[in-house]
Amino acid sequence: MTPTAEQPESSGATAPPAHARPAEDVVAALGTDLRTGLTRQEALARLEEHGPNSLPEGVRESALSRLLRQFKDPMIYVLLAAAVLTTVLGEVVDTIVILSVVVINAVIGFVQEGKAEDALEGIREMLSLDAQVRRDGTWQTAPAEDLVPGDVVRLSSGDKVPADVRLTATANLRVEESALTGESVPVDKDPDPVAADSGIGDRTSMAFSGTVVAAGSGTGVVTATGEDTEIGHITTMLEDVESLETPLTRQMTSFGKKLSLAVVVLALVMFGLGALLYDYTLGELTLSAIGFAVAAIPEGLPAVLTITLALGVQQMARRNAIVRRMASVETLGSVTVICTDKTGTLTRNEMTVRTVVTPAGHYEVTGTGYAPEGDILHAGRPVSAVEHADLRALAVVAARANDSTVARQDGRWQLSGEPTDGGVRTFALKAGVRGDEDERVAAVPFDSAYKYMATLDHTPDGLVVHVKGAPDRLLDRSDSQSAGEGTAPLDRAWWDRQVDELSAQGLRVLAAAARRAEPGATAVTTQDVDTGGLVFLGLYGIIDPPREEAVEAIRACRQAGIRVKMITGDHAGTASAIAREMGIGDGAPAVTGARLESASDEELRTIAAEHDVFARTSPEHKLRLVRALQADGEVVSMTGDGVNDAPSLKRADVGVAMGIKGTEATKEAADVVLADDNFASIEAAVEMGRTIYDNLRKAIVFILPTNGAQGLVILAAVVLGLTLPLTPVQVLWVNTITAVTLALALAFEPSESDIMHRPPRAPGGSILPRSGLVRIVYISLLIGGGTIAVFLLGEDSGSGLAESRTVAVNTLVVGQIFYLFASRFSRTTSLRRELFTTNPVSWVCVGVMLALQLLFVYTPAMNTAFGSTSVGLDGWLVPLAVGVAVLAVVEVDKALRRR
Secondary structure, three states, X not given: OOXXXXXXXXXXXXXXXXXXXXXXXXXXXXOXXXXXXXXXXXXXXXXXXXXXOXXXXXXXXXHHHHHHHOOOOHHHHHHHHHHHHHHHOOOHHHHHHHHHHHHHHHHHHHHHHOOOOOHHHHHHOOOOOEEEEEEOOEEXXXXXXXXXXXXXXXXXXXXXXXXXXXXXXXXXXXXXXXXXXXXXXXXXXXXOOOOOOOOHHHOOOEEOOOOEEEEEEEEEEEEEOHHHOHHXXXXXXXXXXXXXXXXXXXXXXXXXXXXXXXXXXXXXXXXXXXXXXXXXXXXXXXXXXXHHHHHHOOOOHHHHHHHHHHHHHHHHHOOOEEEOOOHHHHHHOOOXXXXXXXXXXXXXXXXXXXXXXXXXXXXXXXXXXXXXXXXXXXXXXXXXXXXXXXXXXXHHHHHHOOOOEEEEEOOEXXXXXXXXXXXXXXXXXXXXXXXXXXXXXXXXXXXXXXXEEEEXXXXXXXXXXXXXXXXXXXXXXXXXXXXXXXXXXXXXHHHHHHHHHHHHOOOEEEEEEEEEOOOOOOOOOHHHHHOOOEEEEEEEEEEOOEOHHHHHHHHHHHHOOOEEEEEOXXXXXXXXXXXXXXXXXXXXXXXXXXXXXXXXXXHHHHHHHHOOEEEOOOHHHHHHHHHHHHHOOOOEEEEEOOHHHHHHHHHOOEEEEEOOOOOHHHHHHOXXXXXXXXHHHHHHHHHHHHHHHHHHHHHHHHHHHXXXXXXXXXXXXXXXXXXXXXXXXXXXXHHHHHHHHHHHHXXXXXXXXXXXXXXXXXXXXXXXXXXXXXXXXXXXXXXXXXXXXXXXXXXXXXXXXXXXXXXXXXXXHHHHHHHHXXXXXXXXXXXXXXXXXXXXXXXXXXXXXXXXXXXXXXXXXXXXXXXXXXXXXXXXXXXXXXXXXXHHXXXXXXXXXXX
């Protein structure tokens, strides 16, 4: 067995992890040599043992299985059984109509659902293709797939790290790990070991597969490849995580099962009663049972559900929320907790100088982002750097000891360089100091070993060394501080307090210092800076500022009864500070990943329920938090942009990925992708989800009385020994045109005014409110009873069977039109101006339905297919009277409920 960094060949005990051990120990444990690397034969042997450095293929759902899944519905099963029976009885037209409805529903679902999840493919695309590896004593380029534990690799700026690497030497190495950790700035890397319990973001002695070298270079030894890497662990988690059914899916499945069972039982009871009480033939009873089943099953409901969700998808896309799975539109409306990343979602991901401190006092800096727009305030009043020498000195260092640039491109201010330097550069521009590269004589680039940058520059006062870097490093090298036009002894204790205060506010703190250089100097070195003698000028307090619109969105979520929780890989102080500004939590300190790591599942449920800010979290922590919240019955939405977020996004009830900064893996694991990476778009999506659920509920309460009335007509006819007032195909006609016209109109109803002032609806339970059930019962009795009465009246007056049935169908259709008017407003009266102005689509749908019904009554082809016939004016006036009665009864019911 090949030795690994975790299991030395010489010992049976588990050693500390690679990041916590000296580099030479890890190299020895892996059985390699930094000078020569592995031999070709040893590398091949290890490749055979460990397998290629790649991630497993994701399992794709085939188009056929996705299509077949559309038929997995109890209501569809009943219709398919009815189609089989009508085929056996030779009723070809009935069979064709029933199967057409089933196929149309399946095709709509298939087309709208789109492609299956492909999260693993998105992660695989992040991996490096090639690597610089030392084999047989020489550096060579090799496919990254061929890397094995023990290989010696080197990294350069711009490279993708090809595997998990224990660093052995670095030169100003900084690695962009936000996709893996969520931290907003590149991480300085160093070969020195760190604590064994350090989180991923704090393992500075490691470089992880899939991350990107932002600056500098380094060498190291491969400790893990393929599935054993940190990114490999995430893919394993993705495979193990199951996507949950949405609340709507659960409710509709339960509703469909109960309704289908009730329909089948009633059909059998009706069959038995007809056989016992009357002399119906077997064929007549079978057709009656089929007619009842077709009448009572709302076969148009799946189509209405799908179309309503599809319309919601389009409306949300116009509000920057792109939905990948339609059912997630509605699920957003039932969310009780939103877990959000910090960087780029709540914040702008544009480092900004918020505060500067000089010996003369504190200055506040307004404006956010890299646009040099804003004021510098002292005691609440704008000041000029020309009038304040201390402020100008700080701005000069910000402009000169800086290699980043900000420039206006395509209407936006864009950064070229490191984000923190970009924020400092913008501060200098706000102070009116630009800096001139032609005046630079020499420079010491920033390096994590000494944590400062220094430049030697020509100035009107001669040659000056400008230094910007970590406050402790510059304070150690300073013996005085600026004081007006001169200097004063350095007050180290005072500056240490200022650094602590700024850090406690979640600000990243940099310092500035300067000193005159010898005339004629042509170079500056670290030795020049380290000799000391600097004049300490002040501090920059830098933060990634919150989005103003996100603050308002969080406030709206709170009003809607939704808790917002921040889960970030950033430092605890920064997370707490941003949370306070955003209005998240109660001001308590952030819970760190280390505490989550040690908590049991039961303890984690308590922590997740009681706290709202979590910092330095790993992918496992985020996934456990989502599961803990769901275990308490919460409906959870999770947002993120990095690969580290993919497992928790997949597990959440609604996963929301960032469209601009998000990785492909994150987008593929998510249900919704935000086109603008803005939390405010999530709040808008929640509002849209609630509106869609309202409209779906209205549609169901509208559709079911149609089925109830038709089922009642057939059930009463058989039990009373009457001729069937409706045939099965006529029943399907009414169901289908009602669903695709009138019910669809409800999908366009606007949001009700109190939509974001209600608490989230309780997860689970029935999709129908008690008042809706009551309305379904009495409307079914009213329309069904009216239809039977109209049919019997036609027979008594000597009308033929075809004419009596046609007028009965007209009664159902007109009754549904008037019921639509009553259903558009669930709480208030429909007899008002808004009935005609707020949803013009409803009137178009009414017109389409009347046109279709006219074809049903007056065209020979429809007469032949459906057994209808032409009728006179009386064939419309009587149904009109029934419709007016339906509207009046519902309006009286609403008035009584309001009282």
